Amino acid sequence: xxxxxxxxxxxxxxxxxxxxxxxxxxxxxxxxxxxxxxxxxxxxxxxxxxxxxxxxxxxxxxxxxxxxxxxxxxxxxxxxxxxxxxxxxxxxxxxxxxxxxxxxxxxxxxxxxxxxxxxxxxxxxxxxxxxxxxxxxxxxxxxxxxxxxxxxxxxxxxxxxxxxxxxxxxxxxxxxxxxxxxxxxxxxxxxxxxxxxxxxxxxxxxxxxxxxxxxxxxxxxxxxxxxxxxxxxxxxxxxxxxxxxxxxxxxxxxxxxxxxxxxxxxxxxxxxxxxxxxxxxxxxxxxxxxxxxxxxxxxxxxxxxxxxxxxxxxxxxxxxxxxxxxxxxxxxxxxxxxxxxxxxxxxxxxxxxxxxxxxxxxxxxxxxxxxxxxxxxxxxxxxxxxxxxxxxxxxxxxxxxxxxxxxxxx
Numbered sequence: 001x002x003x004x005x006x007x008x009x010x011x012x013x014x015x016x017x018x019x020x021x022x023x024x025x026x027x028x029x030x031x032x033x034x035x036x037x038x039x040x041x042x043x044x045x046x047x048x049x050x051x052x053x054x055x056x057x058x059x060x061x062x063x064x065x066x067x068x069x070x071x072x073x074x075x076x077x078x079x080x081x082x083x084x085x086x087x088x089x090x091x092x093x094x095x096x097x098x099x100x101x102x103x104x105x106x107x108x109x110x111x112x113x114x115x116x117x118x119x120x121x122x123x124x125x126x127x128x129x130x131x132x133x134x135x136x137x138x139x140x141x142x143x144x145x146x147x148x149x150x151x152x153x154x155x156x157x158x159x160x161x162x163x164x165x166x167x168x169x170x171x172x173x174x175x176x177x178x179x180x181x182x183x184x185x186x187x188x189x190x191x192x193x194x195x196x197x198x199x200x201x202x203x204x205x206x207x208x209x210x211x212x213x214x215x216x217x218x219x220x221x222x223x224x225x226x227x228x229x230x231x232x233x234x235x236x237x238x239x240x241x242x243x244x245x246x247x248x249x250x251x252x253x254x255x256x257x258x259x260x261x262x263x264x265x266x267x268x269x270x271x272x273x274x275x276x277x278x279x280x281x282x283x284x285x286x287x288x289x290x291x292x293x294x295x296x297x298x299x300x301x302x303x304x305x306x307x308x309x310x311x312x313x314x315x316x317x318x319x320x321x322x323x324x325x326x327x328x329x330x331x332x333x334x335x336x337x338x339x340x341x342x343x344x345x346x347x348x349x350x351x352x353x354x355x356x357x358x359x360x361x362x363x364x365x366x367x368x369x370x371x372x373x374x375x376x377x378x379x380x381x382x383x384x385x386x387x388x389x390x391x392x393x394x395x396x397x398x399x400x401x402x403x404x405x406x407x408x409x410x
Contacts (some may be wrong), residue, residue, distance in 0.1 A: 151183030159190035170209035196284030238282035
């Protein structure tokens with residue numbers, strides 16, 4: 001069995017006074033013959049020993065976590081994640097990070113802390129040998145995911161491992177061994193114990209698992225989502241529904257948007273924007289991303305509700321190309337209707353935004369100092385409406401004069 005190792009990595013191994021191993025996804029993917037992932041290294045050597053060992057060499061050494069015994073070793077374009085052999089001890093709250101670790105010299109003991117057999121295959125770089133304590137090679141051939149030790153031992157403390165299990169199932173096209181699956185469902189509540197960023201990261205990776213490897217199948221994510229539905233796991237992600245009816249996510253390119261549409265269609269909230277904001281805050285997304293996503297999905301539903309062209313494009317013009325991709329998967333007629341008006345706006349160079357007006361709030365303040373700043377927005381929006389309807393020209397003097405008339409009504 002051939003594991004591809006760069007000449008640079010071989011030089012690093014030769015510097016070590018102990019055997020240096022590659023473990024995890026890189027070995028797994030090498031045996032599968034698919035795209036290689038990041039190189040994870042390990043040995044019995046401590047961070048202090050390696051730091052001294054690499055002084056003056058071509059390799060840079062940067063500690064990531066002293067308590068976990070992890071570091072980054074790099075040279076040129078290559079970068080490797082290193083960890084010292086260790087035993088891990090977890091709290092009972094589902095946290096991904098162990099409470100404390102014990103550094104050890106036994107590779108067999110280190111293997112016990114790994115998650116799944118296919119990820120616990122070690123490759124000795126110096127000896128060009130594979131060490132497989134848990135028959136991971138056989139499971140790769142059978143395309144099966146199972147835990148290294150008992151599922152109870154591996155999954156009872158770590159919610160992240162449960163999400164990784166479902167992700168690997170989708171990315172690799174493997175089946176989950178029966179007891180491993182049952183135990184993962186049993187402890188799915190531990191997902192609440194990991195950070196919102198990690199939950200979002202794993203769900204996003206599951207959503208895009210079809211594109212992870214060239215061999216991945218279309219809509220591979222449905223393998224995991226069917227399990228989530230059957231086991232009613234969505235509450236672990238802050239979603240107030242036991243099951244989601246999946247439709248749009250299978251059709252659209254932007255899977256996150258399709259997923260949220262299916263969630264909204266399932267829950268049918270009174271206020272789409274309010275519901276989305278609550279869900280996205282729970283998921284820990286950035287404010288900028290949240291505002292943009294809410295605008296896109298609100299624009300999608302506004303089109304389905306056949307909102308009039310002018311108010312529609314005042315709100316959604318900037319994001320319309322993205323919205324159009326969603327509408328076209330739901331109603332070709334509506335997509336053509338709104339696309340026609342969008343192109344009309346562009347071809348006729350119509351003013352569609354307050355930012356395009358030749359006056360702004362500072363001009364109102366200058367010429368009408370008695371006006372409260374709270375009134376600037378409705379005044380400018382009213383002017384925009386008149387300019388769009390060709391009742392006014394987008395001319396500074398004309399607009400400033402028109403403000404006086406607006407003050408009677410706004």
